[in-house]
Amino acid sequence: MLRFHGYFRSSSSYRCRIAFNLKAVGYEFVPVHLLKDGGQQKQAGYRALNPQMLVPTLEAGDLAIGQSMAILEWLDESYPDPAFLPASPDDRARVRAFADIIACDIHPLQNLRVLQYLRENYDEDQDGVERWCQRWIGDGLAACEAMLRKQETPSTFCFGEQPGLADICLVPQVFSAHRFKVDLTDMPRIRAIHEACEALPAFAEAHPSRQPDAE
Numbered sequence: 001m002l003r004f005h006g007y008f009r010s011s012s013s014y015r016c017r018i019a020f021n022l023k024a025v026g027y028e029f030v031p032v033h034l035l036k037d038g039g040q041q042k043q044a045g046y047r048a049l050n051p052q053m054l055v056p057t058l059e060a061g062d063l064a065i066g067q068s069m070a071i072l073e074w075l076d077e078s079y080p081d082p083a084f085l086p087a088s089p090d091d092r093a094r095v096r097a098f099a100d101i102i103a104c105d106i107h108p109l110q111n112l113r114v115l116q117y118l119r120e121n122y123d124e125d126q127d128g129v130e131r132w133c134q135r136w137i138g139d140g141l142a143a144c145e146a147m148l149r150k151q152e153t154p155s156t157f158c159f160g161e162q163p164g165l166a167d168i169c170l171v172p173q174v175f176s177a178h179r180f181k182v183d184l185t186d187m188p189r190i191r192a193i194h195e196a197c198e199a200l201p202a203f204a205e206a207h208p209s210r211q212p213d214a215e
């Protein structure tokens, strides 16, 4: 049995929920509240599983995997159908580069601990924090939009007619963009792909508002 530790609003947890749904793989959910009790991710029991004190973590037997991208790869390798990556090395590199813009270059800058640090050490108020998020999410998603626009024939999902790793990363990032009031007006490809994904149950059921720990 798989045990998945996550938080409804965490976008890296959201990525994994979409992936579980696309693969039709069941799991036991263990909520980790990132704000209650000073942050349950910092408690000794969870820290023993995930020394970074971040969600998500996937337990598979004796294995405890932190880092959502490692979880997505593990899922794709353990349950190959449907595949999250295309077949050719060139296409795979393109999808990974897109996903990495989000996972490596956008998401870390809007993470809870970074925003808390801005508030506590730089006296930023809600407005300042929102402007910070708008800058980095906006820049990163603009690069994603430019990558999508390079396609001669626009596809329904990021890179094809089936959702894959790029879409799994994009949809939670758009959720965060809405949360921090990022203007997506000039990003029509992202908006259209987001809408196509949301129409699929695997994505819709993974939405933060539909999780057992949602507030």
Ligand SMILES: N[C@@H](CCC(=O)N[C@@H](CS)C(=O)NCC(=O)O)C(=O)O
Binding pocket: 009, 010, 011, 012, 013, 034, 039, 041, 053, 054, 055, 056, 066, 067, 068, 069, 103, 111, 112, 113, 114
């Ligand atoms: N690169 C990590 C990022 C994990 C991460 O930043 N998780 C956030 C929620 S999305 C978290 O646990 N934040 C808690 C904190 O900042 O204390 C991944 O993809 O799993």
